[in-house]
Amino acid sequence: MHIVVVSVNHKTADVSLREQLTFAEDTLTNAYNALINQKSVLECVILSTCNRTEIYAVVDQVHTGRYYVKSFMAEWFNVDIETVKSVTDVEVGNDAILHLFNVVTGLDSIVLGETQILGQVRDNFLLAQSEGTTGTVFNKLFKMAVSLAKNAHTQTDISSNAVSVSYAAVELSKKVLGTLEQKNILIVGAGEMAELALENLAGTGAKSITVINRTLEKAQSLADKYKGTYQDMSLLQEALVTSDIVITSTSARDFIITEPMMQEVMKSRQNAPIVLIDIAVPRDIDPAVNDIDMVFNYDVDDLKGLVDANLAEREKAANVIRNMIDSELVSFLEWVNMLGVVPVISALREKALRIQETTMESIDRKMPDLSERDRKVISKHMKSVINQLLKDPIAGAKEISGHPDREASLQFFQEIFNITNEVESIKQKEPIIHRSESSFNFDLKR
Structure with a gap:
């Protein structure tokens, strides 16, 4: 029996491919039912975030198990299995365990040490557990992983000045436009990523912030929390006209900001520059807007090179965490042998x-x-x-x-x-x- 992980992430595939291989939240229950019934798969956890889609599985045979996991992904997303093979990494045994530990502690994230992934791993594991697709092995392994990440963040400086993709989006805005205090900022979406962006924006002194969301109550709740204003999604185009910086983070499956929309917006703005930062996967903004003058559009892949001023200190903390990971791996293997x-x-x-x-x-x-x-x-x-x-x-x-x-x-x-x-x-x-x-x-x- 073996543990394997089949991973599509920011290292193996660009954003256009990753968004094809993203599980919609409302499909996960059906996905678990289909995956656990694949040949060779005994336990499984699906981790689906904006930057990675990973399937962790306990399988009875390595070759058979990883083949059927990839086949499941190809069938589920309706893509050719050769495409799946070309954009996936497969780790087995100790390497698969180390991969999980590196992911949950933020060492494998676009921005080193980001903390959001911990909650995502925990939530995805709890969902798998509730669907009955975990057992003795993954119940132990994922609980150890979550505890390890919590200890890593409390015992080291890896999460000082909390860094995430949302934080990187704010840093990018400052690099392009300078101080944000006098800028009009529009947040599209009211989920966790949007709130993280707002939290970091508040730290920059930004005062003019508007939140737009399909559910008006959520937009109001988030805006009130950070002393901003809110609007309905139907007013998106009008809001774009008066905004300097737009950060989008919705769960929409199609573009919410299209090229024709931005053409109209820029006419109304008289071509005043606007910064669009799309931190959603699938993307919220049509890449075709890049061809419009004075529109500066960035997606999650453009954020890879942005790191905070404490990167050197974070790397030191990462080395401490790697030692913690080594110890945790030994503990897990000893537990396995004790079974x-x-x-x-x-x-x-x-x-x-x-x-x-x-x-x-x-x-x-x-x-x-x-x-x-x-x-x-x-x-x-x-x-x-x-x-x-x-x-x-x-x-x-x-x-x-x-x-x-x-x-x-x-x-x-x-x-x-x-x-x-x-x-x-x-x-x-x-x-x-x-x-x-x-x-x-x-x-x-x-």
């Missing part, structure tokens, strides 16, 4: 308790006049003897879990204590791996 030991230890304890129970029944028959207090004292001391006798064998079984030949050693251990049948019975009653009883094949050495 095979748990039934053995349980069987050993069950056998010992049966012996104690049988012995107490014999004592009761031979000494029927024992008081209840005497019986409890005898039982307590017998349990103490059993616990002391089992202490070293259990410690030995746990130590075996780290051996390269652990399967053979555990089998020998079972034979010594004559608990093979008990172990098999426990595995059948309480399988330790979701949808399978196979063993993992991970390398503890790095």
Whole structure:
């Protein structure tokens, strides 16, 4: 059994390809139902954000598993499988685990150390869990990943002066137009990315901010929070006429700012310059507007080169986090190896308790006049003897879990204590791996 991740991200594909391979939020439930029923897939989590689409899977065979995950993506997005293959990275085993840890801590983001991805990983995992597509392995791995990221952000300076794509959008606006205090700023969208942009804009001293959204109540709520104004989406074109900077972040599947619209806007503006920053995937702004004079249009790929003044300090923090990641990987692999030991230890304890129970029944028959207090004292001391006798064998079984030949050693251990049948019975009653009883094949050495 193996962990694999098939990833489309800002390193493997440009924004036009990434937006073709983005899961709409309202389709994820159906996507999970289709994915978990793919051949070889035993557990799965879909991570779909503005800069990456990734499928994490526990599979019974590496080659079969990654093939069917890619086939699922090709079928789901109605694209040729060769296209999927050309824009995806595949990581297996330790590398897949390291990839998740790097993603959730922000080390694999466009802007180093951004914190938004942590919440996205957590939310996507919780959705997968609610859909029943995670089990023993991913329930443990993703909880460890989220805890690791929280510790990384609190114990290092990686998230100082919080940086995200939204922050980079604000920095770009300042680079193009200088101070933002006297500029008219339009935010299109009222989701998390839009709020992050507003939060960073507030820190620049920007005062004239308008929020437009399809749901007017959400636009009002966000605008009120940052002392801005709000409008309905039907007034978008009019709002563009009076804006200097426009940051878009909606979940629309089609362009909301088109080339004909901007042609009309620029006539009304008398060709006064306007900065458009599209941080949505799929894009909100038609790339054709780039051909219009005095329209400066940027999408998420244009933000890659923007980093904050603390990049050097963030890189130092990143090195600390990489050491934390190495330790977490070892901890997870040790936990995986322990999975095979748990039934053995349980069987050993069950056998010992049966012996104690049988012995107490014999004592009761031979000494029927024992008081209840005497019986409890005898039982307590017998349990103490059993616990002391089992202490070293259990410690030995746990130590075996780290051996390269652990399967053979555990089998020998079972034979010594004559608990093979008990172990098999426990595995059948309480399988330790979701949808399978196979063993993992991970390398503890790095």
